Amino acid sequence: MLTKRCSSTERRRNNASPIISETTVSSPEFEIDQDNKTVATAVGHLPLSPIMDPSYWDAVTRHQAPKAKVGKATNSVERQFRKNPFAAALATPLRQCTASRTRLPSFFLQDFNLIAHPKTSQPWWVPRSLAWDRPVETQQADAASDEPVNAVSEQEQSAISKGIPQPKLPESTQTTSVKPYGPSAYALARRDLISSFTVKKSGFDKQYKRLFGGSSSRYTRFGYQAVWRQDMDSVILERMRQGIVEDLLYLSRLCSEDSRHYIVKCYSWDDIKNKHQGAVLWFGGSSKDDESTVSKVQPGPFATYDIAGENSTTSMAVHNMPMLLGNAAAAGVRDESAILRDGFLFMLAGRRTKDLQLKLWKLQGYLASYT
Known part of the structure; x- marks a missing residue:
């Protein structure tokens, strides 16, 4: 026999609950047998009403409790998990690519949302997680003028002159009407797939009209009418590259100004074994100073550097930065960063x-060829 004590907390949680606080009414406790679904009363055992079943209220209120805040890691396994990027990628929620019907963690997919164009109110498809909002000052300037404002900061001008990518997203992602409407749609984060949406007889021609699939009939009509940029694959690529460039320059400033060690120089491939374990950045070939010291053999897609231990082998990702960012952008980053300027091999640590x-x-x- 299980005893259910009524409390004022449960009363406040759901007003439909028949439970009455002990502080207001003095009454005997209910003795509930959850196995037999009965409740003991003064006249005997009676069938248990669903609204008096504790398991019912647990199911109703379980999603109302606030989520626990993420605290500090309590053990070494949790600390290793939190700093592992591959574990973080696999821990993202499962979503489905509506083009290939493949279910994967959302990290491996590109999300798209509908946003209204600021002038025509026509829906546009935008890669929402890669879009950004303009500063309030620029938005206020647009409100006073019908013409779009394309202000370029001194930092952006310097980056453009050095070949660092500055992608152009649809106007609707850079205005006050930045709030998306409708659910998110997903497609595999692969350039070859996204570019095939505008290629006839590719098998995915005009797939963007069906990105919502059968998830929401309410928004299917808007998705079918929405504008899809012909160069969407390039827009996504340049935005990805710009995000990486911004992070590299930010970490470089922390290293040079605050004596941090997030980017560590490696003097040779063998020197990697003596550094902290993290991703390896290969900049060979993006500077004339490297030609005499760098091998002509370049790391390919998904290259790794393996370090054999006593009982296991540790593999670290090796990123060919000129291949990922483009030669001009990779050279531009090195010119901007005092840390990356000297050397061709670096490691991300921390x-x-x-x-x-x-x-x-x-x-x-996104860039790899899977053929």
Whole structure:
């Protein structure tokens, strides 16, 4: 026999609950037999009403409790998990690519949302997780003028002159009307797939009209009418690259100004074994100073550097930065960064580099050829 004591907390949680606080009414406790679904009363055992069943209220209120805040790691396994970018990628929620019907962690997919164009109100498809909102000052300037404002900061001008990518997203992602409407749609984060949406007889021609699939008939009509950029695959690529460039320059400033060690120089491939374990950045070939010291053999897609231990082998991702960012952008980053300027081989170390490692790994998958 299980005893259910009524409390004022349960009363406040759901007003439909028949439970009455002991502080207001003095009454005997209910003795509930959950196995037999009966409740003991003064006249004997009676059938248990569903609204008096504790398991019913547990099911009703379980989603109302606030989520526990993420605290500090309590053991070494949890600490290793939190700083591991591959574990973080696999831990993202499962979503389905509506083009290939493949279910994967959302890290391996590109999300799309509908956003209304600021002038025509026509729906546009945008890669929402890669879009950004303009500063309030620029938005206010647009409100006073019908013409779009394309202000370029001094930092952006410097980056453009050095070949660092500055992608152009649809106007609707850069205005005050940035709030998306409708659910998110997903497609595999692969350039060859996304570019095939605009190629006739590719098997995925105009797949963007069916990105919502059968998930929401309410928004299917809007998805079918929405504008899809012909260069969407390039827009996504340049935005990915810009995010990596911004993170590299930010971490470089922390290293040079605050004496941090997020980016560590490796003097040779063998020197990697003596550094902290993290992703390896290969910049060979992006500077004339490297030609005499760098091998002509370049790391390919998904290249790894293996370190054999006594009982196991540790594999670290090796990223060919000129291949991922383009030669001009890779050289531009090195010119901007005092840390990356000298050398051709570097390692990302520390938990603070996890997001950058995730971006690099996703870009690897986006550009890779799976044929």
